Amino acid sequence: MSTPILEVKGLKKYFDIRGGVFGKKVGDVKAVDDVSFTVNRGEILGLVGESGCGKSTTGKALLRLVEPTDGEVIFEDENILDLSKEQMRRLRKDMQIVFQDPYASLNPRHTVEKIISEPLITHGVESSKEQKERVKELLEVVGLEADHASRYPHQFSGGQRQRIGIARALANNPKLIVCDEPVSALDVSVQSQILNLMEELRDKYHLTYIFIAHDLSVVKHISDRVGVMYLGGLVELTTKDQLYESPKHPYTQALLSAVPVADPDYEVDRVILEGDVPSPSNPPSGCPFHTRCPMAMDVCKEVKPEFREIEDQHFVACHLYE
């Protein structure tokens, strides 16, 4: 259970900011800044954070859908950042992604059949009979009907489209799937259908997920371990029970307390953070959270806290625990 399938070390993704008279580089947006974690075979690792924290960019950088600026991504003992474009292209069979917007991620001019069979063609399933069989099988696996294959994406509801996206990701029996906010665009009653489906598929095909979301309850529900991101970096990473029962980082605490609970009896000791998330193009010195942190100390303004293990399996980047 605890053999790592993916190890991420010091992952960075900076986007250039261009400006001035000649449009030359004047700075960069540190979308992902030094992120490290491991994912074990068969587990679901959740990544949560607010918009702009870099969780989605991290997910895409892992698959080299955006080229990382620096770092290592070791997938099954191989640093995929060293692979040539062609080698990487072949490896995509094993590493898949499910996108947030189930409509935008399906080509509107292709039938479901074509959408799902495309990865099959690309990775060597040549006979069209085999493709048809597989498409049919995949549709059934995700809870659609075989005769949906000839339809176009715009003829489906949001939940059904997300099922198509999942079927496509499953086409070549991948080992790892990055789920980039797969249920954020869906209504509550459909969201639970998709969450349950994803759990079932994980068990059935021994999949590993990296599950990215901004909804803490969703992440809690599905994940085994959870990482919390803020302004491009991980601030806390531990098992889900640890994280939700005794969060260590002040940001995690504030984030958890901010979630409205559907229970009128539940009295939350709410920490309301002041101000907005600073811009990743101009992050604060020291700890990126010190500008909003209710417990900020002098050292926080100067020194960036290290992301380290303070208890077994519990990583935190905060000066309070040094």
Add this chain to the structure above:
Amino acid sequence: MLSYTVRRLLILIPVLLGMTIITFSIVHLIPGNPAQVILGESATDQQIQNLEETMGINEPYVKQYWIYLTDLLQGDLGTSLKTKSEVVSEIGPKLAATAELTFFAMLFAIIVGVNAGIVSAWKQNSWFDILAMVVALIGVSMPVFWLALMEKWFFAQELGWLPSGGRESSRDPIEPITHFFVIDSILHGDMERLVTTLKHLVLPSVALGTIPMAIIARMTRSSMLEVMKSDYIRTIRAKGSGQIIVIYKHALRNATIPVLTVIGLQTGVLLGGAILTETIFSWPGIGRYVYDAITFRDYPVIQSGILVIAFIFVMINLIVDLLYAYIDPRIKY
């Protein structure tokens, strides 16, 4: 804003250089011996040789282009083959004539086009909207020179309401000061002449302005309709603001942004159309100057005329871009 202006100006440099390469080609790349082509069949060897020397035709192209460019920078636009005088000295008054015509044509196009577009959007699917859009559709489909011919025939020749050509009555030429006759008549304090001048402007401006007017009306309408659907218009209505404020203050200002681009581009169409319209209305502007040059194969004049018009067009687009940044605060550099 300053940095943006400077950057826009810098981007212009390669564009202006590229333009000169194209106009350079007009004289220097015509197949055969350019001097021969320019002077025609009847030219003597001596004439050809002289021209070859002044054009530097035996030099490599790069050097010829360099000479052309340095001449341009010194304000030398070449010499007309027909009149043997410097193009630069001939072109000034003609430019003023064209500018005056274009200005009034654009004024007509913008006033009528923008207002028709607003009313159409406001009263969507009303009889006015349908009529205006049918007229606009016909307007964009019309060849400008045909419209000019028809106007001239109907209003000048059949009905005799307006003069059929020229900038002024030939019996009584104006003493030019700025070469903008409307301004000159005012400067002379001669109201009668002002009326005459304006009368001469009506037909060519309307002919020239009709197509841009139609395009502006269509663009204004669709842009207004788009803006009217936006969230912020809903907010403004939720505040209780009246229809007039919603349309003329908020919707119009937002809708102006795409319309401005169209206006900038249409100025180009107008300047191009001037060649045809000025010919038909004997308007002594730069368009007619180029047209005459085409007939006489006066290559240096064609070359400089095209360059000058394109230069003006580029400058107008620059102004439009800067206006853009002024109207839309989201554009920051």
Add this chain to the structure above:
Amino acid sequence: MVKTEHKPELSNEQEPLNQNDKQTKAISPWKDAFKQLRRNRLAITGFIIIFIFLMMGILAPFLTDFTYKEQMLTDRLTPPNSQYWLGTDDLGRDIFTRIAYGARISLAVGFFAIVGALVFGSLLGIIAGYFGKWVDMLISRIFDILLAFPSILLAIAVVAILGSSLQNALIAISIINIPIFGRLVRSKVISLREEEYILAAKAQGLKHGRIIFHHILPNSLAPIIVQATLGFGTAILEAAALGFLGLGASEPDPEWGKMLSDSQAYIQLAPWTLIFPGVSIMLVVLGFNLIGDGLRDALDPRMKN
């Protein structure tokens, strides 16, 4: 009565499509657009106009007893009558015949000029948009330069360089339209590159070629088709303008712009010599504009949901 047995709480239970699920057949976006186009009365009018002129051009020899260069010198400047439906010009040529033959020229010039511009423009646009960097810089600057000229002026410049003939006018019109298609395709490719389904295709491990030909190209087709249709109209206007300036077709070709130019002097004496060729240009351009507008509505990039 309460149903006692409850359905199993299976998550991957079929979500029913809406009420009319059973009737829902696969609706291809292209077919959908076609259906919408057929309902658009203005677009249909446009198709009819173009069809009539196309037929006039093709069947010209069968429609009249005259040829376009035949001069009936005794019948010069005859007003429209039963023999000369649209009258005759100053050389006694039948105007209807010349307009019918002229339809061939105008439609052909419009078609070939735009197809040429479309091919070269799209190619350059795809290269610039897909590969980006300095290739994009170079191509985009060339487009900027070409677009810095008012189009008719650039056409005049090109014809001035190449010499005036119908063929060169066609080339000139093609050249001035290249940057229009080029820019359109480039911006479409760039915006598509950011689309999530292109990213999804990349995530599947699809090769460049397949991404371009199966994903980017089909999805950029709609605006290209619209622009091309509107472009036929503009190209015909531009050809007529060049003809009017004497930079296009030469004697005795019945090019509509040239017909107008030739008859200018007879405007008061014989207005029909000017009215009919002009109306023909206008109708054909209007036809293409109507079709273009209809196509734009039908192929709206924001797909109906």
Add this chain to the structure above:
Amino acid sequence: MDNIVLELKDLHTHFFTDNGEIPAVDGVSFDLKKGEVVGVVGESGSGKSVTSLSVMQLIPNPPGKIVGGEILFKGENLANASEKRMRKIRGNEISMIFQEPMTSLDPVFTIGNQLIEAIRFHQKISKKQARQRAIHMLELVGIPRADEIVDEYPHQLSGGMRQRVMIAMSMSLNPEVLIADEPTTALDVTIQAQILDLMRNLNQEQGTSILLITHDLGVVSEMCDRVVVMYSGQVVEEGTVREIIKDPQHPYTKGLIRSLPNLYKKEQKLYSIPGTVMKPSTEYVGCRFASRCEFAFDRCFNENPDLYELNHQRKSRCFLHDEEKEVGEFVDTNTRS
């Protein structure tokens, strides 16, 4: 009953599209009392937003139109009020904030300009006074450097700040009713907490009644006194927030609450309601939820149940309430695994 400020009676708002008539709001009734916060909950397509826009007469017309029912604002029926009368009410007596703070402010005018315009439309005060008032309102909603922000453009502010500006704008004339249409949906959770806190304070300090439209039961639970649950254009359940969340009566509400992942409860597997929301239709006769309901029986497919009044202001639209026995059985299912 006398302190009811807003009452909807059998409101029908239909959209007339190429594909036929869509009854987006199909007979909705509920009321809002002075100083009360009422939540209207529903998924997309339930008609909750259309209901709120109908109150303001801001339904894009065409295609939308109020075709029946009454909207009583302090006794005056707004459903057939003139545009002129509505302009007096909008922003002044009933104001509204929207979901998308990023697009809800005019991008080409300064914040101040938009605030001043709203104030001066309803009150004849000088520009200078209006500006002072605008700055004061910005301070009130917790905007730092209000005297500078007032001259900035919307694009210079973050989403949370823009939503504060929207709230400042809607509160600047001290309206009796604030309609908030998914005010925090587009915001991050920490920013959402700030905005909800602000709205709660306004409600308590100014006594403004709030109609809160949302899909988030968590937000409802935090903010509201009473809740109206909508499904496919109709109200399916109504009650106090405690009743709705602790003891839901309608199968849809039950399913909705059970399918919610909860931060503080351990659950093995989420419940999920099969299928998707039925689009409202004029032709359909049965219960709108029947096709997804595990308790549905023949009658549900042939007849649309009425809202059963179970208690004072406690209503549910389900045939199961017809017989006591069935309700009992029904409640039982709650504990079923």
